[in-house]
Amino acid sequence: MNAETVDKAKAPRGTAVITGGARGIGEASARRFAAEGRAVAILDVAREEGLALASALDGTGGSAVRFYDCDVSDAEGVDAVAARVAQELGPAGVLVTSAALIPNTESIMDMDLAAHDRMWRVNYHGTLHVCRSFGRQMIDSGGGGAIVTVGSINSLLPLPLPAYNPGKVALARLTQLLAAELGRHGVRVNGVAPTYVMTPQLQARIDAGQRDLPKMMGVHALDVLPTPDDVADAVEFLCSARARTITGIMLPVDSGWAASVSYMTYSGGVPWERPAAP
Template sequence: MTRTAVITGGASGLGEACARRFAAEGARVWILDANAARAADVAGDIGDGARSAGVDVTDEAALLAVAERIEGDTGAPDILVTSAGILETVATVMDEDMDIHDRVWAVNYRGTVSSCRAFGRQMRAAGRGAIVTIGSVNSFSALPLPAYGPSKTAILRLTQILSVELGRHGVRVNAVAPTYVITPAMQARIDAGERDPAVIRASGALDMLVMPRHIADVVAFLCSDAAAAITGVTLPVDAGYAAAVSYKSFAGGLPWKA
């Protein structure tokens, strides 16, 4: 049976990589994004029945309307990836622009909740489905991103809650927690001097830069039958960042030159 995959934030970055990966597996892909023109371009480039809709995930009414349209066209989705999200620059809690803070929370957390409500209800009624939310290394550790970090920590707990709410209805809910990924948004910050790729490479256990396709591979796994017994998990895809941060900061020194 051909699966239907809905990807929010699917016009670029992690979302686009996921859309392309699921399309390559033969899924019908719906690309949702606030940038309607870019979403349409990506869908057109993918072809094979890929479709798009312009929608801002902070607008729950618009999401519900799109969900109704999708269900009418292709039935309840089998897969939902909530990739819509925005970054912020380094700041302190004391000095952060609260308008930026509220926008980050509106997109990253409220947008994820609204997306899961809109499509999770359809999956619940159908008795099947797999949802993957997008957390972050910030879900596990404190970094100087006072809106982004807590919003991604909230995604971890939301994922656990949803896994229990929807599990008895045949719907699995997991999250991936990427490290720094070289998305267009991250590349723009690198180009602006706000991020250092050498520091990013050195932050993990593996000497590599994580690309969107690496995240898409794991998302595809979590939505596959191979992950049938996995739910409520936030899986780091971090090139060993979580292990390396504590290891490399050991006050007693390192047995080798990191």
């Protein structure tokens, strides 16, 4: 390794590409990089929301923000969009892969196989496609880069979400493989693993009785769930010079879920009662 390689890993320049950037965690990340003054490419299938966000953010930090209609499950489509982004905004220096389908709990025996396959095509294959197209751009531009995949607490332990759960485990492994493959090009590859994030979609599921908020909170060490901005903080850190020697990790943004979920259900499943807050 030479000093130049280390330098590239230190401060990736170039466009920030955010898949699933029209909403939720992707939107919070797009806002963050636009505020930093980076050119931002929002890739999403939610055209109306993506266009509205891009036009609201365009020029706010001094750089262009553009929306690109892109279904990440379509490898050729992703390649074409990557070429347009490079031409219109400049080659990618940052990639955040937030696009995903988010399921409800179901059983493996009852799940619909077509829906299972679709989820893999978007969540896993889609991430692979964008990492290849924009990873090549980072290599070819010679400027290094930082990629952040968006995993989940599903990357860490089994949860009853067929397709989604093993898909997020596969993403954690893909993140490590890419880190090993791209490190010599000055490209760092990490992931974030959020617990339930307080997005409008989660709030809607709670309101519809599909999620039980007190039960969800009961297995976290902290009494607060992350917001999309909390996840964007972790994403921003992983893309910054402060993380210049960090690659191949899946950083939990989980309010202590991984540390406490088994702890809280010890004693044959009898939940342990936490002392009340002072």
